[in-house]
Amino acid sequence: MEYIMNNIYVVGMGPGEESMMTQQAIDALEASDVIIGYTVYLNLLGERFADKELLSTPMKKERERCIMCFEKAHEGKKVAMICSGDAGVYGMASLMLELGKNYPDCDITVIPGITAASSGAAVLGAPINHDFCVISLSDLLTPWELIERRLAAAARGDFAIVLYNPSSRKRADYLKRACTILMEHGVTADRACGYVENIGRENTKAVTLTLGELMNTSVNMFTTVFIGNSQSEIIDGRLVTKRGYDIEGIHNNISSDKQQ
């Protein structure tokens, strides 16, 4: 008897618009009979996927959504699980691989996408062009104490910082709390910061501001927040974290070999 391996793709769709998906991601969705994901992400998919079986579970039913993938694969269907941004950055890749232990006949392929750290950075300028940390402020699955510990460590390491899930209805003051912790660990109120709403979707909004201003700003759950490192600057309205090139010698004739 031939052993048939069922293939499941876990696909990062990027921020939303199809032009920001990779061809690899589009190919995986086109090759699938069933596309499973959170309803908001399914709705972002274009007409070209309208002939697929589109399945969802409510938010917080992520395990059930994953199991649905394995069950559909057992029915002989080709299955794609879609995630916004990158499937492997706060996406479903890890849960699929954890649960995959129970489904040895299913082979899981992760297809990366543009995560909000990258797509939001491009809108703001270049805020993570040097070493950076990505921290989610959601404490649904992570104890707040661990989030605090990571914010403190990020501040002490002088990292550029990207904050995912900076707010929700139940967590309206979390961004303010995060900014306070950063300031307690040495980040000054004049630190260059920025945030982007609705990256890669309608009504994209980008704002640059200081940490002191950010601290008293309300952001919504579709926002990604960027905190520069101590060398970051706002240049012509863009948030720029430098790599350290000497740009002073540009307009004279000093050889760059001496400087780098």
Added chain:
Amino acid sequence: MEYIMNNIYVVGMGPGEESMMTQQAIDALEASDVIIGYTVYLNLLGERFADKELLSTPMKKERERCIMCFEKAHEGKKVAMICSGDAGVYGMASLMLELGKNYPDCDITVIPGITAASSGAAVLGAPINHDFCVISLSDLLTPWELIERRLAAAARGDFAIVLYNPSSRKRADYLKRACTILMEHGVTADRACGYVENIGRENTKAVTLTLGELMNTSVNMFTTVFIGNSQSEIIDGRLVTKRGYDIEGIHNNISSDKQQ
């Protein structure tokens, strides 16, 4: 007189193969007369860009490469600067925006790409599926003391860690030094780790191993290294950093509402 704004794209091409570029990136390159970049990246571009003017400068001549963009734009050419991975993660976006102050007639658009943290993670499994840090071990532009400080902070914050530029001919022992610093700050020798060579190119190689093993491994300059957090596991050969979902209740009937 009509004021003409010269547009320059700074484009992240992803790891290499065209199927991992976004349509937005391909469109920007196709709309350009001139594509400027490091020779290795130009060589990765497919036949479809063969009719473009392709220009390069040697490695370490990044400023000259950026100025070439502005000068070509002044000649009336549409210009794209290409970077491997994401233009805004150790790419040319920040230097272009810094130098852009001197060229107010040029409007710079950053187009994000899949950075090695994402593309390498997908090959390995899901190593950065929770809070993570990205640190470059190159001390060409960053003092080694600051790199050490960031490694220590990343360890203390229990972040998953991605190391870019883990080695070069002149820095053969840097990965070992980095592993030593992590261990001095609480990361144990059995920590789940992995690395990927030649992501998205020919001869991709992925390895999972412990930190103790990684410490004595030689990697080349085309390698991206992943260090899990304290909860990471190697599952069926994949490096998985969990988000914290309770997967135990999966096979009984406990309502997930009670658990999340």
